[in-house]
Amino acid sequence: MLQERKFLKGPELRDIDDYDFPGFQKALEMGPEAIVEEISKSGLLGRGGAGFPTGKKWELAYQEEGENKYIICNADEGEPGTFKDRYLLDERTLKVLEGIMIGAYTIDADTGYIYIRGEYSRQIEILEETLQKARKAGILGEDILGSNFSFDIKLVRGAGCYVCGDETSLLNSLEGMRGSSRSKPPYPISKGLYGCPTLVNNVESLACSAEILNQGAEKFASMGTEESSGTKLVSLSGDINFPGVYEVEFGSASLQEIIEDLGGGSQQGQEIKFIIPGGLSTPIVPSDNLQAEYSYEGLQQAGSSVGSGGMMVISTAQELSDILTRIARFYMDESCGTCLPCREGNKQIYRIISEAKYAGLTVDRLNLIQDIGDTMQEAARCGLGRSAQLPIGTILSEYKEELIEGGNLP
Amino acid sequence: MINLTVDNKEVTVEPNSTILEAASKVNVNIPTLCFSDDLTVYGGCRLCVVEVEGSDRLRPACNTRAREGMEVKTHSPRVREVRKTLFELIIASHDISCELNCLICNRQNSCQLKDVAEDIGISRMCLTPGADEERESDHSSHSVVREPNKCINCARCIRKCEEIQGVGVFAQASRGPETKVTTFKDRGMGNVECTNCGQCVVSCPTGALHEVYHMDQVWESLYDEQKHVIVQTAPSVRVALAESFGEEPGTIATGQMVAALRRLGFDRVFDTNFTADLTIMEEATEVVNRVTNNDNLPVLTSCSPGWIKYIEHFYPDYLQHLSSAKSPQQMFGAVAKTYYAENAGIDPEDLVVVSIMPCTAKKFEASRPEMNDDVDYVLTTREAARMLKSVGVDVCNLEPEKYDEMLGVSSGAGDIFGASGGVMEAAVRTAYNMITGVNLQEIEVTPVRGLEGLKSAEIPVTDDLTLKVGVAHGLNNAGIMMEKIKAGEEFHFVEMMACPGGCISGGGQPINTERSWREVREKRIAGLYDIDENKELRLSHENPKIQKLYEEFLQEPGSSKAHKLLHTEYVTRGVPGT
Ligand SMILES: Cc1cc2nc3c(=O)[nH]c(=O)nc-3n(C[C@H](O)[C@H](O)[C@H](O)COP(=O)(O)O)c2cc1C
Ligand code: SF4
Ligand code: SF4
Ligand code: SF4
Numbered sequence: 001m002l003q004e005r006k007f008l009k010g011p012e013l014r015d016i017d018d019y020d021f022p023g024f025q026k027a028l029e030m031g032p033e034a035i036v037e038e039i040s041k042s043g044l045l046g047r048g049g050a051g052f053p054t055g056k057k058w059e060l061a062y063q064e065e066g067e068n069k070y071i072i073c074n075a076d077e078g079e080p081g082t083f084k085d086r087y088l089l090d091e092r093t094l095k096v097l098e099g100i101m102i103g104a105y106t107i108d109a110d111t112g113y114i115y116i117r118g119e120y121s122r123q124i125e126i127l128e129e130t131l132q133k134a135r136k137a138g139i140l141g142e143d144i145l146g147s148n149f150s151f152d153i154k155l156v157r158g159a160g161c162y163v164c165g166d167e168t169s170l171l172n173s174l175e176g177m178r179g180s181s182r183s184k185p186p187y188p189i190s191k192g193l194y195g196c197p198t199l200v201n202n203v204e205s206l207a208c209s210a211e212i213l214n215q216g217a218e219k220f221a222s223m224g225t226e227e228s229s230g231t232k233l234v235s236l237s238g239d240i241n242f243p244g245v246y247e248v249e250f251g252s253a254s255l256q257e258i259i260e261d262l263g264g265g266s267q268q269g270q271e272i273k274f275i276i277p278g279g280l281s282t283p284i285v286p287s288d289n290l291q292a293e294y295s296y297e298g299l300q301q302a303g304s305s306v307g308s309g310g311m312m313v314i315s316t317a318q319e320l321s322d323i324l325t326r327i328a329r330f331y332m333d334e335s336c337g338t339c340l341p342c343r344e345g346n347k348q349i350y351r352i353i354s355e356a357k358y359a360g361l362t363v364d365r366l367n368l369i370q371d372i373g374d375t376m377q378e379a380a381r382c383g384l385g386r387s388a389q390l391p392i393g394t395i396l397s398e399y400k401e402e403l404i405e406g407g408n409l410p
Numbered sequence: 411m412i413n414l415t416v417d418n419k420e421v422t423v424e425p426n427s428t429i430l431e432a433a434s435k436v437n438v439n440i441p442t443l444c445f446s447d448d449l450t451v452y453g454g455c456r457l458c459v460v461e462v463e464g465s466d467r468l469r470p471a472c473n474t475r476a477r478e479g480m481e482v483k484t485h486s487p488r489v490r491e492v493r494k495t496l497f498e499l500i501i502a503s504h505d506i507s508c509e510l511n512c513l514i515c516n517r518q519n520s521c522q523l524k525d526v527a528e529d530i531g532i533s534r535m536c537l538t539p540g541a542d543e544e545r546e547s548d549h550s551s552h553s554v555v556r557e558p559n560k561c562i563n564c565a566r567c568i569r570k571c572e573e574i575q576g577v578g579v580f581a582q583a584s585r586g587p588e589t590k591v592t593t594f595k596d597r598g599m600g601n602v603e604c605t606n607c608g609q610c611v612v613s614c615p616t617g618a619l620h621e622v623y624h625m626d627q628v629w630e631s632l633y634d635e636q637k638h639v640i641v642q643t644a645p646s647v648r649v650a651l652a653e654s655f656g657e658e659p660g661t662i663a664t665g666q667m668v669a670a671l672r673r674l675g676f677d678r679v680f681d682t683n684f685t686a687d688l689t690i691m692e693e694a695t696e697v698v699n700r701v702t703n704n705d706n707l708p709v710l711t712s713c714s715p716g717w718i719k720y721i722e723h724f725y726p727d728y729l730q731h732l733s734s735a736k737s738p739q740q741m742f743g744a745v746a747k748t749y750y751a752e753n754a755g756i757d758p759e760d761l762v763v764v765s766i767m768p769c770t771a772k773k774f775e776a777s778r779p780e781m782n783d784d785v786d787y788v789l790t791t792r793e794a795a796r797m798l799k800s801v802g803v804d805v806c807n808l809e810p811e812k813y814d815e816m817l818g819v820s821s822g823a824g825d826i827f828g829a830s831g832g833v834m835e836a837a838v839r840t841a842y843n844m845i846t847g848v849n850l851q852e853i854e855v856t857p858v859r860g861l862e863g864l865k866s867a868e869i870p871v872t873d874d875l876t877l878k879v880g881v882a883h884g885l886n887n888a889g890i891m892m893e894k895i896k897a898g899e900e901f902h903f904v905e906m907m908a909c910p911g912g913c914i915s916g917g918g919q920p921i922n923t924e925r926s927w928r929e930v931r932e933k934r935i936a937g938l939y940d941i942d943e944n945k946e947l948r949l950s951h952e953n954p955k956i957q958k959l960y961e962e963f964l965q966e967p968g969s970s971k972a973h974k975l976l977h978t979e980y981v982t983r984g985v986p987g988t
């Protein structure tokens with residue numbers, strides 16, 4: 001029976017008096033280059049969804065020259081089905097703080113931002129209090145722990161849209177502009193916030209980095225598989241008995257085991273139809289593929305990806321057409337509206353899908369959605385548009401017959 | 411240098427060039443919509459996507475740097491499929507239909523959607539065209555109308571207004587399909603700090619932005635037997651009108667234009683250049699006086715109404731620096747309704763003054779209360795072309811005719827008003843004479859010519875006086891110039907033009923979708939300097955008709971009568987929301 005492997009998880013850690021930031025202290029001893037090496041050695045991949053090697057990112061940010069550099073903790077957590085950052089902010093607050101401080105020290109940033117999802121009111125309160133106490137305790141501010149390193153963090157509340165989780169839109173939002181993506185290049189690493197070199201990392205990536213310094217890169221790398229080091233926080237939800245945040249060692253379990261052993265199986269014994277394994281921007285994995293191993297490579301083989309770790313389990317009790325309509329609606333509403341394929345493509349897909357709910361899908365319409373979806377994937381400007389059709393496209397191709405026969409229509 | 415292949419053709423480009431630039435070097439045309447060579451890259455329309463060997467998805471040519479060894483396919487099957495779908499998506503979002511609007515659209519001849527449709531070779535639509543909801547048009551401005559139903563959200567207007575004009579009237583609001591281009595608090599262009607320059611209009615690829623039409627009113631006047639309808643033509647119109655009839659930018663069509671306007675039915679065809687000369691007389695007099703008395707220097711020019719509204723909004727503390735001289739358009743109106751009406755024995759009530767201008771801001775200017783309806787209607791060059799076409803006149807095939815004499819004779823100094831630096835040059839030619847009593851030996855003041863955004867020159871006049879002059883065009887540059895002045899940089903006289911390159915690329919000019927902005931501007935400017943060079947009469951103060959006007963009517967430059975008729979005042983406007 002699959003057990004959680006606890007590397008990140010642990011007892012509530014919020015009180016500055018209870019914690020002396022051993023990871024950060026170690027970082028101060030090691031110096032930036034050794035930190036970069038340690039993080040690289042760990043094999044940590046970014047946990048925000050894109051999976052970019054964190055060590056490499058830090059190295060690039062470290063090498064950037066600039067009078068001002070920034071570090072941003074991406075706590076927007078807007079990806080549907082994802083709520084693991086909330087857990088970390090709630091329970092492991094000081095680990096997140098420590099991760100930000102280590103990152104800042106490594107790249108020599110003097111200001112950091114936590115961009116937090118606007119709806120996370122409780123976590124906002126917790127962070128405000130934590131930051132205040134940290135300043136009082138000299139953990140933030142001038143000459144931290146006598147190290148000559150000065151650094152402070154600003155907490156910024158997101159204005160409530162999914163696209164602001166995308167790092168370039170987040171930068172616009174932080175600068176007080178409309179939350180819409182920026183074209184890349186330039187990348188935030190070289191020209192980010194106010195045109196300065198900026199390191200953007202997900203909450204979990206930062207907490208992981210803190211633990212890697214605490215517990216050692218070797219320990220982290222010893223967990224998981226060749227290509228997927230360490231553990232991952234999985235936000236498990238949908239038609240299962242015990243939804244929640246679980247820490248899973250990569251390669252230690254199949255999707256089936258996660259659902260059965262951690263999630264307590266499907267609700268009322270319903271048959272599982274498919275899962276969306278990594279948040280709403282990842283392709284579905286149908287029930288006949290649930291033996292797939294939970295790792296970057298395992299999910300890739302199954303035609304999907306780890307994404308943010310937001311695993312949604314869908315049973316046969318759900319109407320396919322409802323699910324399709326909701327996904328399409330979400331993307332239509334959340335497109336930032338800057339680029340044409342995403343703005344208009346999502347609208348047309350929503351139109352066709354919502355009409356089909358009553359009129360049925362035809363092969364022609366299915367092909368049309370496919371064409372639009374391909375165009376979005378090929379040509380959209382940012383990750384939102386490029387991946388918007390992944391769940392819809394895979395549902396449509398997997399359940400084509402069922403949908404065209406009208407098996408799911410009223 | 412960087413070597414790559416585009417559609418199997420080898421090409422070498424400078425570092426940091428884009429794929430789009432590389433492709434154009436080997437004459438491969440990649441369709442674009444949101445791209446404009448004078449603006450920052452936006453990457454919104456994605457029509458320019460191309461296949462790059464080894465890349466998992468397509469890349470926008472306008473925003474992807476060429477790299478060594480890159481293999482680019484610009485029209486592969488994969489690219490063409492995606493482009494077709496993209497185009498369908500645009501059309502499906504755009505209020506487009508043959509029955510309803512394409513045939514009557516102001517951009518029927520310069521619609522970039524049509525160009526792109528042709529480039530892509532689309533022959534079938536799977537999506538139903540039509541915007542979801544009617545969006546109300548913005549008629550709040552005297553100069554520009556916005557029809558959001560035709561807007562494709564390419565943000566060219568936003569970028570033009572912000573980057574080139576430094577004004578920033580437009581922004582995007584809402585998200586998803588609701589995304590729209592709008593003004594501060596949806597107030598409409600007429601109720602915000604819009605300068606009416608129309609630069610957004612000429613940047614728009616569709617018919618979503620256009621001038622406020624005066625065509626119907628002009629037709630009505632022309633058909634009205636009671637009315638005596640006269641027309642004035644601005645300097646820049648003569649080097650641009652022919653473009654609407656298929657000619658190259660910069661083609662000089664002065665005589666043909668005069669003939670065409672007679673055919674249209676105007677009772678007299680006069681020249682704004684005549685009052686450009688008059689403006690120089692008044693303005694140069696003012697400059698000489700103010701320089702002598704060190705009175706509110708630098709003197710800032712006042713003939714560009716877009717610039718005037720800009721300074722009224724953004725630098726109202728400097729209004730006393732503006733020359734009080736009216737613009738040539740308004741001087742013409744004032745002289746026509748008095749001197750001309752008197753001489754021709756026409757009741758000013760029955761006299762209709764129409765101008766043909768390269769400019770949308772002139773419409774606003776004519777409506778200013780300070781201008782007492784001296785000019786009744788203002789047509790843009792584009793409107794004039796449409797009117798001419800609608801009566802079957804092909805400008806380019808007419809025998810040239812001459813302007814009517816009384817208000818139709820002008821010097822080359824008047825012609826060059828249309829190019830950035832031209833007003834300065836014209837004024838210097840005359841001011842020099844006013845101070846020294848002799849003409850400049852070399853009358854061409856070349857340092858103030860050309861497309862450099864900020865220009866300056868020092869002109870030795872007497873042993874004690876070297877005139878220091880500055881020139882800025884495009885309002886963003888005007889803003890930079892104002893900051894220099896604020897910071898204490900000293901000039902005697904500064905020319906400001908709202909539009910980049912001067913009036914020749916004003917917001918009312920023909921829209922050329924085939925050529926780069928730079929090329930169009932350069933050619934139109936060359937046309938004007940050509941006219942000046944080939945004229946006998948090149949100095950405003952030597953214009954015999956101007957001399958006559960002063961003798962018979964105005965007495966002398968700067969006289970109280972001249973002040974009453976030819977000078978004006980300005981208004982402090984400020985910026986809403988600040
Ligand atoms: C539409 C969209 C939404 C995103 N939302 C989030 C988010 O909520 N949180 C997050 O950490 N990353 C999000 N990302 C990914 C970020 O752009 C960025 O890759 C990430 O914050 C980098 O951190 P990491 O390297 O630590 O993963 C999103 C990306 C896209 C395209
Ligand atoms: S893909 Fe969507 S969210 Fe991203 S830039 Fe384009 S419109 Fe905005
Ligand atoms: S007319 Fe000029 S100032 Fe007004 S919105 Fe257009 S570009 Fe901006
Ligand atoms: S008004 Fe014209 S230029 Fe502005 S966004 Fe719309 S289509 Fe583009």
Ligand code: FES
Binds near residue numbers: 442443470
């Ligand atoms: S022209 Fe390149 S994205 Fe629009």
